Amino acid sequence: MFDGMRRRIVSMWFPRLASDRSLRGRPVDAPFALTLKEENANRIYCLNPQAEKQGLHRGMNVADARAFCPELESRPASPADDRAFLHVLCRWATRYCPWVGIEGADGLVLDITGAAHLFGGEAGMLCDMRQRLARAGITARIGLADTRGAAWALAHFAEGRAGPGDAVAALRPLPVAALRLEEKTVTALERLGLRRIGDLEDAARAPLGRRFGPDLLMRLDQAFGRRAEQISPLRAPPHYGVRMGLPEPIGLCDDVMAGAARLLDRLCETLTRHEAGARVLCLTLRRVDGQAQQVELRLAAPMRDPARILPLFERGVSGVDAGFGIDQMRLSVTRAEPLPVEQMSHSAPARSGRLEDLITRIGTRIGLDNIQRLLPADSHIPERAFIVAAAAFSRPGGGWAAPRPRPLxxxxxxxxxxxxxxxxxxxxxxxxxxxxxxxxxxxxxxxxxxxxxxxxxxxxxxxxxxxxxxxxxxxxxxxxxxxxxxxxxxxx
Amino acid sequence: MPHDLNRLFPLRPARVHEVCGPSAMSFAAIASARAQGDFLWIREGWQPDTLNPVALSEMADPARLLIARTANQIESLAVAEEALRDGAIPLVVIEVTRPLDLREGRRLQLAAKNGQTTGLCLIPEGMGSNAAETRWHAAPLFDPGGADSTLMRWEIIKNKTGTLGFWDVRWNAAAHRLDVVSPAGE
CATH class of the missing domain: 2.20.25 (N-terminal domain of TfIIb)
Known part of the structure; x- marks a missing residue:
């Protein structure tokens, strides 16, 4: 172990992430639970403290819970939205340090080594975190220690801060479950009488390894810092935006188009690298007088071919008022969609994309939503036997059948x-x-x-x-x- | 009968044609059955009647149909010119609500010629443009012969490259083709 700067890790645990997220939108001052259908039964997925006080718990059947607590308010749970919310929190946490990872389904882990002094020390930083989360209405338990394992144990079992080198002392009285072990292992250890982490640390290592496998000892070593454990931060989402400054202001349509062509080449390179296609593009032209003009281009299909996109800008650019000249251009993708590389086939006809280009061009004039397609619908009512969908956002559907003659x-x-x-x-x-x-x-x-x-x-x-x-x-x-x-x- | 309908009816490509009369929409639907690939139907958004794709499926696959809803006739003509010139869509149907002047009609002809596409204007009766290649009048006829008939009289009332004439036709849904029938003797 080196003696320079010790790593300091913060582990945040949001015990009621799902219900907090739901209550942030619409607060409820009553016992509240989120329900999720699991194994053909509606079960409680997450609940607020008032509901817990009534004796309800997670995994309980909702019908039973209502019998216990008739005034229970419930909403359906949405684990996918909770996951997205955790990613939002992860991005928020980068205000404290750049190295933030996600811990399980309801936690974050931050490597705050060398960042704490910016917030007035570790105590000040933890206080700031607690205050901000409380203001946002999110219940959080925060642990701070030298290692990821120790911080996790503190967050889940004894909220607080272990000073540099104090992890061993802080962890010894905690139950073995604080080592991020499987439930089966925890039960087996308790049967052997090893209830505390201290007991486990004092026991002989070799029999433990033979009895429980390498996992237990790895977790123990990680908690005490004898084995390294890394934090993987989330990858930053790709940024699709390019800009260009001009030494002299320009005002001719051809010049602006030439500039847009250069920007588009660079932008499309990025898009190709990420196998994405642009759906909505925005060209911002900043004028000498500080005003900005925007040209929005909505495409009928995701695209990343500069030669095809550039002519579609012509109509928008010709309507721009250049004033005394334009000295900065910025091109960004407002909406990108995945556009994977396609296998070429000799049997299927090559899609030239001419139709999409035409729809885009017409769409710049009359609005992309006004180019429509009719799709079959399941109804006997004649005017509801079809639905109208925007052509750019739907695929043609088949299965038209007229059981009896219908008027044209x-x-x-x-x-x-x-x-x-x-x-x-x-x-x-x-x-x-x-x-x-x-x-x-x-x-x-x-x-x-x-x-x-x-x-x-x-x-x-x-x-x-x-x-x-x-x-x-x-x-x-x-x-x-x-x-x-x-x-x-x-x-x- | 003056001459064969086959020389006139799959409408001459790279030209703009006109059709009027009560069965103009049926005429356009049958024309779209013969077109290869997609077809675009341009109409003004305020028009209250709708094309029923369930009935259209007897003639052309509604999956090939694209509808452009425009705010006024100027937009309709602009969209039509753009689509005709591009050539990605072989048939463009335009619902016209006020008469086209010679300049507008001529611009559509030039666009169709550039894009090698066919245009078909559905016009109110008596509002034809001089630039049109052919003008048709389509009206339904009562068929004493059988029920569920689609008997129509198609009359060509303007033809830049030939003579005029009329035919009684019927859409044959089973064989997916147009049958010319001899006019009922009266």
Whole structure:
């Protein structure tokens, strides 16, 4: 062990991370629990102190918990969001030191070696951490020691700080579970009468190694600093942004496009390295007078080919007011999507991407959401038999089937004069007198009662295909519950 | 019958055509059945009636359909010109709500020529542009022969490169083709 600067490790444990996260959004002043469906039963995933006081515990059946505590409020748990929240906390913790890793599902580990003096010493730093977490509404237990194992043990079993070299003394009275062991090993050790870490340390090492394997001794050595243990910080997310300063202000469209081309080359290199594609790009042009002009480009597909992206900027750049000139350009990707390298195939046709480019170009004019695609939907209601989706964000869907003839043109129901349950012999529609020559029907369509729909208030509809002597083939319906006749569509 | 419909109906490529009449939408749907690849349908967002893809699936696969919703006719024409010139989409259908002047019609023709694509304007009756290659009038006919018929009369009312004429046609969904039938004797 070297005698220079000792490593100092902080371990943070968030015992109620999931419920704290949920309560931060909507606070509740009552017993509260998050529930998760495990093995076909709703069980308590995380709970607040008030609920614990009522005798509830984790893993309890929710139905039982409600019997114990009728005023229990519950929400569904979302472990994926909790994981994301822990990553947010991890990024926050880099305010204390650059070396922050994630410890299990509900903890952080910080290597604060040489950083504590910036916060007024170790005590000041711990105090600052506690205050900030308390203000954010997050319960935290913090341990500080020379090693990662010792800090973890302190955070979980005896919150506090062990001074440099004091780890052994601080750990000796703690139970063996503080060594990050499997539950099976802990039980076996307690059966042998080795309840404290001190007992384990005093026992002979060789029999322990033979009985429990190398894992136990490794954990013990890690806690006391006889074996090194590293902290792996999270990798910083890739940054997709490039900028360029210009010695002389520019103002011509061609010059700006030439600058954008240079930026785009550099940006696309980064994108290629990370196998990502840009979906939304933003070109910021800073003018001499300090104002900035932005050109946003939304692409119809993730892309990283500079030769294809550059012409798509032309329309946006031509609308920029350059003022007295532009002296700085910045290009960044606002939204990136993974775009893995694709295997070339001789059987599938090569996707040229011309259509996506066209959609992008049209999208810069009318808005990318206004280019749409129709997708099949599962409904008998004619106007709900398809859904409209933005073409850039959906794949074409198949499986179209018309069980009965359907009109090509649909419009909002237009009332016509008529009585009885059979289509009228003569009627006027859009000021045209029409004579029924053939009527096929009825086809009864019932409203979807599980969806509220203003247009279907009149109840059941009996649809008829009416061929008129004048040629028009119309889709009429009769509402027997609320008598009336309407035209809703026209056939091919 | 003046001459064969086959010489006129798969609409001449690299040109812009026009169709009017009550069955104009059906005409466009049948034209899209013959097109290879995707087709773009440009219409103004305020128009209340919708194209029903369930019925369209009898003629063309709705997965090939792209719809552009625009705010006004100027935008529609701009989008149409862009799409025609690009050539990635072989057929562009434009719903026109006010008459095109010669300049607008000519620009669409030039764009279609550059992109080797076909344009089809659905126009209100009597609002044709002089630049159109052909203009059709499509109207449904009552078919005394059978139910579920799609009998229509297609009449070519303007043709820059030939004579005029009319045909009674019916879409054959089973064989996926257009049948020309002899006009009913009356």
């Amino acid at each position: 043109r649909l419009f909002a129901p237009e009332p016509i004069a008529g009585t009885g349950s059979r289509p009228p012999e003569r009627f006027r529609w859009r000021r045209m007198p029409l004579t029924t020559a053939r009527a096929i029907g009825p086809e009864r369509i019932a409203p979807e009662w599980w969806l509220e729909d203003e247009n279907w208030r009149a109840g059941l509809r009996d649809y008829w295909r009416v061929e008129t002597r004048q040629g028009r083939r119309l889709w009429l319906f009769h509402t027997p519950q609320n008598p009336g006749w309407f035209v809703q569509g026209e056939f091919v």
